[in-house]
Amino acid sequence: MIPSRKFLEEAGKRVAPFVHKTLVLTSYFLNEKSGAQLFFKCENFQKMGAFKMRGAINAIQQLSDAQKKAGVVTHSSGNFGQALALAAKSLAVPAYIVMPQSAPSVKVEAVRGYGGLVTITASNLEAREKAADKIVQEKGAVLLHPSNDMEVILGQGTAAMELLEEIEDLDYILTPVGGGGLLAGTALAAHYFGKNTRVIGGEPLAMDDAYRALKSGKIEANEFGDTIADGLKTNLGDINFPIIKTLVTDIIRVEEDEIIAAMRLIWERMKIIIxxxxxxxxxxxxxxxxxxxxxxxxxxxxxxxxxxxxxxx
Amino acid sequence: MIPSRKFLEEAGKRVAPFVHKTLVLTSYFLNEKSGAQLFFKCENFQKMGAFKMRGAINAIQQLSDAQKKAGVVTHSSGNFGQALALAAKSLAVPAYIVMPQSAPSVKVEAVRGYGGLVTITASNLEAREKAADKIVQEKGAVLLHPSNDMEVILGQGTAAMELLEEIEDLDYILTPVGGGGLLAGTALAAHYFGKNTRVIGGEPLAMDDAYRALKSGKIEANEFGDTIADGLKTNLGDINFPIIKTLVTDIIRVEEDEIIAAMRLIWERMKIIIxxxxxxxxxxxxxxxxxxxxxxxxxxxxxxxxxxxxxxx
Known part of the structure; x- marks a missing residue:
């Protein structure tokens, strides 16, 4: 269930030529305010604006030549759709992105701008899955999950690998947790490349399935609730949860007003957009x-x- | 009227220990969009969030010990007030900042947070000048102008000096122009450290005194108009204009909607706040x-x- 060190090293080599080695920024003010010494790994400066590029580029490269020719498909309405489109374009692979009617047109245009072939469906999950399945059957394209896929997880882990290369003796690494791909990949990176570096996830209180899963030992669902952190409205999966259960120290739940205040502090004090x-x-x-x-x-x-x-x- | 190379070199040495050597960022997307190869010198990441820190720290260091003991005063309601407060604090010099009643409380608090001694007056220029004069007379403090002061100009020039150290063969450097301190300092830096690097100012069409001054050969006033670029609502002065007249290639005037569109592009594509x-x-x-x-x-x-x-x- 836990991939060995060499899988991460290989993912690192595969991903590096296609992504930005993002900046690590510090802030005197936020160090003072928090009492800790903080190192912000700026995946907001990553290609297409998010770490998801890493997992997508790693996963596509692991496909066979026949699979690459047929293409990849996903039904993410968020960053993973854009990431898959751009990563596929970098590798000259067709990318089919299923998006709900409710997706903002700016996101649809972004996917198209990266060369993605967009299919619009009804907004419910069933319709999206059905549309993706149809593309799998008709085109022979490979369905890629945004977070519950080992190659995606390994790709996401390369952000923390870069961070630990630059700052070797981190006591902790914190990531947000939604579907669990970034958290699992980060935990693997810290396990193999950190020096007793513990990994903790931050999760919206309103969507705290990962917090409950870590307590109960099994995957939990988010029944109700909503959060401004719209990238985190997803559940852990059977591939990333065993890694998270084994290697993640804790999940800290954060309320909506605390999320907004933290966002504002970073905008105002670091002058960067997250x-x-x-x-x-x-x-x-x-x-x-x-x-x-x-x-x-x-x-x-x-x-x-x-x-x-x-x-x- | 045009200070020699050694004045800039010395300012560079004086300023460096007290400021961030800010990042130079690039953007593939904005290069494509503009057709040029762009290098953004990120003074938004400078201490207190603006280049004005540079001029303030240079000017204060050039005062005599007696002057430093008495302190510095300015009546800027914007970034220079904050810059002077923080620069003075770094050098253990008292800073008296005259601010209008109309200044947002967040700015007043920022100045106080940097240790500035705030005097609130009526919002008109006359009241502010009077309050500043009173402090000069009573405390013996030295009045520093935000842009029409040679030591301030030399300090502002250190941003372009750093930029040219990193990217040696720039064809152009563009800066905004308001009071003219940054533009004049940049023009000096390009003159001495560039390789045929031309300097051009960007100015709001609604406050185009620098554009008109470059045409007429004399300092012009802004009679009417308003601009969202609130840091640029000021006039050139008799110390920076001769430098600008001699060393600046051109001023390009920009309309309000163009300013907003440019700002939005940088926020959205570079993920930084300007x-x-x-x-x-x-x-x-x-x-x-x-x-x-x-x-x-x-x-x-x-x-x-x-x-x-x-x-x-």
Whole structure:
């Protein structure tokens, strides 16, 4: 269930030529405010604006030549759809992206701009899955899951690998947790390349399936609730959860107003744009300041794709 | 009227220990869009969020010990007030900042947070000047002008010096122009450290005194008009204008909607926060794309202090 070190090393080599080695930024003010020494890994500066590019580029490269020719398909309405389209374009592979009617036209246009072949369906999950299945059958395309896929997980782990190459002795790395791909990949990276680096997930209280799963030992569902961190409205899966269960120290739950406050602090003080999902990891740190005091903490700022016409402040 | 190379070199040495050597960022998308190769000097990441820190720290160091003991005073309601407060604090010098009643409380608090001694007056210029004069007389403090002061100009020039150290063969450097301190300092830096690097100012059409001054050969006033680029609502002065007249190639005027569009492009594509004044230089480039085509162009992003509750989009 836990891939060995060499799988990560190989993913690192596969991913590197196609992604930005993103900046690691620090902030004197936020160090003072938190009492910890913070290192922000800026995946908001990544190609297409989010870490998801890493998993997509790794997964596509692992397909056979016949599969690459047939293409890849996903039904993510968020960053993974854009990431898959751009990654596929970089590798000259067709990408079919199923998107719900409810998706903002700017996102549909972004996917098309990256060369993705868009299919619009009804907004419910069933319709989206059905449309994706149809493409799999008709085109022979490979369905890629945004987070519950080992090659995607390994790809996402390369952000933390880069971070640990630059800052070797981190005590903690914090990431947001939604579907669990980034958290699982980060946990693997810390396990093999950290020096006793613990990994903690930040999760919206309103969608706390990962928190409950870590307590119960089994995958949990999000029944109700909503969150501004719209990239995190998903569940852990059977491939990433065993990694998370084994290698992640804890999940810290963050309330909506804390997410917005953390986001605003980073915008105002670091002058960079992060999406609400990214702010959840920093919000988790602020929520449990005492725990991180005087520690060196890496925070993965997962992305920067926000709708500037619809900000929470 | 034009200081020699050694004055800039010395300013560079004086300023360096007290400021961030800010990042130079690039954007594949914006290169494609503009047809030029762009290098953004990110003074929005500078201490207190703007280049003004550079001029303030240089000017204070040039005072005598007695002057330093008495302190410095300015009546800027914008970034220079904050810059002077923080620079003075770094050098253990008292800073008296005269601010109008109309200044947002967040700005007043920022100045106080940097240790500035704030005097609130009526919002008109006369009241502010009177209050500043009173402090000069009572405390013996030295009045520093935000842009029409040779030591301030030399300090502002250090941003372009750093940029040219990193990217040696820039064809152009663009800066916004308001009071003229940054533009004059940049022109000096390009003159001594560039390789035929031309300097162009971007100016709001509604406040185009620098454009008119370059045509008429004398300092011009802004009679009417308003601009979202609130840092640029000021006039050239008798110390910076001779430098600008001699060393600046041109001023490009930018309309309000072009400023906002340029700002939005940088936020959305580079995921960094810049203030409207900073967007004017990039807006000038977009306005006259043909002129810059296939050239290497440095753009000084002057600052990132915006009110997130009051955005133009």
């Amino acid at each position: 999406e609400p999902s990214s702010a959840v990891a920093f919000g988790a740190l602020l929520k449990e300041k005492e725990r991180f005091k005087n520690n060196k903490v890496g925070i993965i700022l997962s992305g920067g794709n926000v709708d500037l016409s619809n900000l929470p402040f | 203030e409207p004044s900073s967007a004017v230089a990039f807006g000038a480039l977009l306005k006259e794309k043909e002129r810059f085509k296939n050239n290497k162009v440095g753009i000084i992003l002057s600052g990132g202090n915006v009110d997130l509750s009051n955005l133009p989009f």
